[in-house]
Every structure is written in C-alpha cells, then in structure tokens.
Amino acid sequence: MWSFTLAFMAILVGCSAMPSTPGNLTLERRTTINDGTAFVQGTIGNMTWQASGVLESGCTLSTITDCYHMYLTSDPSEQLDSKHLDSPRQRDEFHFPQVSAGTEFAYSWKQYLYSSTGTGSTWFHIMQAFGVSENNPLVTLDAVSGTLRIKDYVRGTGGPSCGSIACPTTDLANYHGTTTTHHISGKFGPSGSLSYTITNDTGSTILSYNVTGAMGAGAGYIKFGMYRITFDGMTTANAVVGDWSG
Numbered sequence: 264m265w266s267f268t269l270a271f272m273a274i275l276v277g278c279s280a281m282p283s284t285p286g287n288l289t290l291e292r293r294t295t296i297n298d299g300t301a302f303v304q305g306t307i308g309n310m311t312w313q314a315s316g317v318l319e320s321g322c323t324l325s326t327i328t329d330c331y332h333m334y335l336t337s338d339p340s341e342q343l344d345s346k347h348l349d350s351p352r353q354r355d356e357f358h359f360p361q362v363s364a365g366t367e368f369a370y371s372w373k374q375y376l377y378s379s380t381g382t383g384s385t386w387f388h389i390m391q392a393f394g395v396s397e398n399n400p401l402v403t404l405d406a407v408s409g410t411l412r413i414k415d416y417v418r419g420t421g422g423p424s425c426g427s428i429a430c431p432t433t434d435l436a437n438y439h440g441t442t443t444t445h446h447i448s449g450k451f452g453p454s455g456s457l458s459y460t461i462t463n464d465t466g467s468t469i470l471s472y473n474v475t476g477a478m479g480a481g482a483g484y485i486k487f488g489m490y491r492i493t494f495d496g497m498t499t500a501n502a503v504v505g506d507w508s509g
C-alpha cells in the first residue's frame with residue numbers, strides 16, 4: 264500500500280509540479296504536492312523531496328521563479344515525520360542527489376523565510392550536509408533562539424564550537440523576510456571540504472563557513488528547507504524555496 268502510494272504520488276508530481284513555462288504560468292498555478300496529512304516523498308527533476316507538512320509548487324513571490332511554498336503547522340502533534348515519532352518532528356525538505364566520497368559538488372538555491380516563523384531552543388535545520396553512513400547530519404544551518412547558526416557535528420558536537428573556531432552566527436532578523444541565495448560546494452569523505460555562503464537580496468553575505476578535512480566517512484548529500492523538532496508554543500513555519508542549480 265505504501266509503495267503504491269509513493270508511486271502514485273511520483274506520477275502525480277511528475278505531471279503537475281514541473282512548470283512547463285517559466286515565469287507567469289508558474290506564478291499563477293499553485294499545485295499541492297503534499298497536503299500535510301501524510302509523510303510522503305517524491306522527485307522533481309534531479310531533486311528528492313520529503314514532506315510531512317504542506318508543500319506546493321508555485322507562489323506569488325517574484326524573486327524566486329521556480330518556486331515551492333512550504334508550510335508547517337504550529338500543532339506539535341500534527342504533520343509529523345512518521346519515521347521519527349519517538350521524537351516528534353516536522354519536515355519539508357529537498358535534497359540534491361547523493362555524491363560519493365571525494366566527488367566535488369557545487370550547488371545553489373534560494374530561500375525566503377517568512378518573519379512570522381519563530382524559533383525555540385531545539386534544533387530547526389534550514390540546511391543539512393548529511394552523511395549517509397552516519398545517518399546523521401555533519402554540518403547544518405539552524406534557526407535557534409532567534410539566531411541563525413552553523414552547527415558542526417564533526418569538528419564540534421552541534422554546539423557553539425566548530426572545532427578551532429566559534430561557529431558562525433547572526434541575528435535571525437538578517438535572514439527573515441529577505442530572499443537568500445545559498446552557495447555550497449565541497450566534497451564528502453575523510454579528505455573532504457565544505458564552503459558555504461548565504462547572501463541576502465542585496466548581495467550582502469549573511470553567514471559563511473569554510474572547512475577542510477573530515478566530512479563524514481563516505482557518501483553524502485545536501486538538503487534544504489525546514490526540518491524541526493516540535494514543541495508546545497511553536498509558531499507556524501512558512502518558507503519559499505526554489506531556483507536550485509547543480
């Protein structure tokens with residue numbers, strides 16, 4: 264039943280979510296990819312998406328052309344990732360294809376995080392450099408306690424230390440309500456690297472993090488969107504993502 268549902272969703276998405284004409288049509292046609300009643304995944308072009316919340320193609324934001332709207336409810340027991348019910352979390356994410364250790368990757372995408380999206384003291388990933396054999400993130404971008412921050416689980420423990428330096432942070436106000444462009448490149452594996460820079464819609468750098476050395480034991484992939492542990496009193500979360508390349 265589950266695989267049938269997945270296959271059906273993949274066909275549905277294949278037909279409806281790829282905008283055939285850029286610009287105008289994309290803006291006007293808003294199509295539901297996931298309605299938030301089940302945890303579903305599928306593909307769009309080379310990208311894999313996973314959504315427990317609402318995911319729609321098409322939006323009215325003029326700064327992101329090929330765009331997808333993400334919405335997560337404020338109810339901590341709704342729109343949950345059904346694979347992690349022991350620690351309830353909500354997820355709307357896209358990920359680039361898996362790359363093997365030592366293979367160079369270079370990607371970009373855009374995200375607009377609505378200012379109404381609040382934070383708590385628990386993790387809320389905006390980006391993940393994910394290690395396949397670790398089955399865990401290696402480096403993330405997080406929105407926590409009103410701060411946008413890098414977390415490094417290789418050089419640190421996901422806390423304020425990124426090894427020899429303090430992890431880069433900035434006030435979340437610098438990220439809220441502006442169309443941000445993310446550039447990430449590097450290699451997974453023991454002789455790895457990561458170069459990650461986020462700019463705002465006037466081209467100023469909001470946050471940047473560059474490391475060389477271990478990036479997990481083997482293959483990995485880059486994910487982006489919104490993925491958070493739920494908690495009582497959290498806000499709804501709203502974002503638009505799109506215009507990826509790589």
Ligand SMILES: *[C@@H]1O[C@H](CO)[C@@H](O)[C@H](O)[C@H]1NC(C)=O
Nearest residue numbers: 286287288289290291292323
């Ligand atoms: C789509 O294009 C038409 C004709 O150029 C224009 O009148 C309309 O405002 C556009 N719609 C959007 C949502 O941009």
Ligand SMILES: *[C@@H]1O[C@H](CO)[C@@H](O)[C@H](O)[C@H]1NC(C)=O
Nearest residue numbers: 307308309310360507508509
């Ligand atoms: C998908 O990946 C292939 C191989 O890397 C690449 O040639 C192609 O341009 C990609 N397509 C899109 C839509 O990004």
Ligand SMILES: *[C@@H]1O[C@H](CO)[C@@H](O)[C@H](O)[C@H]1NC(C)=O
Nearest residue numbers: 437441463464465466467468
């Ligand atoms: C982008 O960042 C610069 C430098 O911090 C700031 O002056 C500018 O107002 C920001 N632009 C937006 C749209 O947030």
Ligand SMILES: *[C@@H]1O[C@H](CO)[C@@H](O)[C@H](O)[C@H]1NC(C)=O
Nearest residue numbers: 431458459460470471472473
């Ligand atoms: C990281 O590398 C990029 C590209 O070379 C550079 O523009 C950026 O300033 C660097 N960031 C830091 C924090 O060193």
